[in-house]
Amino acid sequence: MQRFKSLTQHTGFAVAVVILALLIVWYLAALWMNGQQLIMTLERTQQPWTYLEIVRNAYGIARPPLPVPHQIAVELYNSIVNQPISSRRSLLYHTIITLNSTLLGFAMGSILGILIAVGIVHNRTLNASLMPWVIASQTVPILAIAPIIVVVLGSINITGILPKAMISMYLSFFPVTIGMVKGLRSADKLHMELMMTYNANSQQMFWKLRWFSAQPYLFASLKIAISAALVGAIVAELPTGAQGGLGARLLSGSYYGQTIQIWAALIMSALLGWFLITMVGLAERWILKRRGAVQ
Amino acid sequence: MNALNPDVINRPAASGRSMVEVNNLSLIFEANDAPVHALSEINLTIHKGDFVSFIGPSGCGKTTLLRVIADLEQATSGEIKVGGTSPSDARLNRMYGYVFQAPALFPWRTIRSNCALPMEISSQSKTHQHAQIDKYLQMVGLQDFHNKFPWQLSGGMQQRASIARALCLEPELLLMDEPFGALDEITRDHLNIELLKIWEATGKTLVFVTHSIPEAVLLSTHIVVMSPRPGRIVKVIESPLPRHKTLSLRDTDAFHALAAEIRQALAEDHQLD
Incomplete structure (x- = not known):
């Protein structure tokens, strides 16, 4: 009789869980840190803001205190693939x-x-x-x-x-x-x-x-x-x-x-x-x- | 000192037949509490072509005596000559081959390359090396395994390889320290017979340390019975058995009588303790 490992016993599963947990913490931390910066800028210029707007914009700042993984991935892609290897921008x-x-x-x-x-x-x-x-x-x-x-x-x-x-x-x-x-x-x-x-x-x-x-x-x-x-x-x-x-x-x-x-x-x-x-x-x-x- | 003069080395022994001569030799290890008398006033002559076994309980100095002959330990007092020279000169002239309790093969070398090691060190030609290796691997029955690494071989085969390695230098004297001690009895019987064949074929002098009475009886022409505290020789028994031996010899009365004599010598000494 062949025995199958249950899903939770797979090392792949364990690794996936850890990575997922890290990503969640990362995105939450970015929301908190980047959001605070957004709020500060908006309040300084005395513009009205809602929490929904903050959440929507927190992951799209050009120079965020904490960039999120997909921003880094895009930057990696752009600076590796979209630049000739001899360029100082590569x-x-x-x-x-x-x-x-x-x-x-x-x-x-x-x-x-x-x-x-x-x-x-x-x-x-x-x-x-x-x-x-x-x-x-x-x-x-x-x-x-x-x-x-x-x-x-x-x-x-x-x-x-x-x-x-x-x-x-x-x-x-x-x-x-x-x-x-x-x-x-x-x-x-x-x-x-x-x-x-x-x-x-x-x-x-x-x-x-x-x-x-x-x-x-x-x-x-x-x-x-x-x-x-x-x-x-x-x-x-x-x-x-x-x-x-x-x-x-x-x-x-x-x-x-x-x-x-x-x-x-x-x-x-x-x-x-x-x-x-x-x-x-x-x-x-x-x-x-x-x-x-x-x- | 003309001990390194090759003439002296190649024609040792004004005394002719003797390969190892030990006179009043003692060895004391300085320990922290009290000195250990590993060897005490040893007197022994080993003749060329003999097969001599040292037998005794642990701590009787049988391995230490072998190591003194090999210049791996230094005697505290007394005299010893190996092949007519000092043990040190005998070692420097690669006069003996030493087989350890463990095969001591280099794991990063194949069996062939392991056997080549002593000949590489003494700068012998490649063709000579290959001829020697083929000859002795054949003799120990490992010709088909020459390209294997040690871990691919059983313990018995590894020990045979280490014997072939020792033979490749063609030493006159072969020193063996419980070479089959770690092997099972069936393998050990087999290797004992192989060793006897090699000894008969090459006519070398063999000094063999063991703690097995049947092994000593089966192999030896002379049996040196030793005893501990202090390590000393109790009795040297010359075997009445023929030089050419087979395993069936073990069922004869002569075999049993010799084994009994050794056992008695070991026991008598224990009563003195």
Whole structure:
């Protein structure tokens, strides 16, 4: 006998309920916030108003305090589909700029993170001297460091994508270092002894054992690192007078009170982050599968 | 020190037949409360071509003694020679193969690639590697599984792969630490016979740690009975059984008599405790 799950047991159903609840809260909050603004404007100009009019107009304001999802969706559609990709009015144009510096910063951060971890694992002095700095580096607010990096690099004629990528690197090397130190030290004791019986040198120990033992840790770290790199790229675009990128889009939106544009850029950043993490996850599955991991 | 001189290593043993010589060896682990006498005044000679089993209850130091031979532990006092040199030189010259209790295969390597590992480390040619792997996977009956990953094999097959891996380096000495301890009895019987065949075919010296009396009797030419607190050798029994053995040997009187002798040696010592 085949058994059917009841509707309420489906995960799809649960997700739908949560999304629906969020949308209801969102629209109610927008009605309240946008409505208040409408009422204030109408009263200032001493025009008569009814609650019905307020409800009817609350979702159609050009610069609402809280835009509603369908306004954001329309803005996303207009700024992606109705604009050529090379136009500064296209959201994709800005997304690609941010994506480029995210990927460059992520690559640099991952390599730096791995190198620091290798140093820390293999050298007692580096372990004692480097680790406190690595941790201290992350306690400094990135918003404070970002303009300094841009100015310092600018003074030695490094401009463009590199300063932004450096800030991404600054944020993304840390999880990689922490994960790799743990991973490189996670090699099975039995495997280490086996390598000792073969009289393996430390390079062979690294390339044939430690590196592979560290890989599950590496991929967990890379997922955190790539989202940190995205945050770094966006933050780097905020205070530096950047002309392009999701950060610049957010900033110009807030200058001109274009709340819908801000929200569209926010949604785009979230989608970009989701896409990047998914890509790392796919790479992980592909590599681990090739190496014979179960499933 | 001319211990690393290859001439000395390749022609060990002025004493000729001995592969492992242990004199008055002790090993004390410094613990927080009281030191643990893991091995106390061990004297033992293992001759080339012998199949020697260490048997005894847990804590008797049988695995520790094997690890001292393999240079995985350092003796506190006493002398030990492996193949005429120190255990350290024996290890550096890859003179022995070690089979652990667990197969210790690298999960990210196929069976073939796992067997290649020791030969990659000692920089042997690819053609030689493949020839060795084919030869020994055939010998342990895994030739059809060479491209599988460890998790695709049963525990018994994994342990056979780890034996093939140890054989690929052609060590004169094979050290095995309860290699079949985690396997069911039927698989264990089967692998015991396989191991005897390999030993007969290769003429290697085998040192084998076990806590199973029937296994020790079936396999060994010499049985070293050990006892704990402090870890020491109680008795070394030379097996009267023929070197060539079959499973049916287990139903003979000679087999039972030898098993009884081991059991008695283990029991006598317990009364002293």
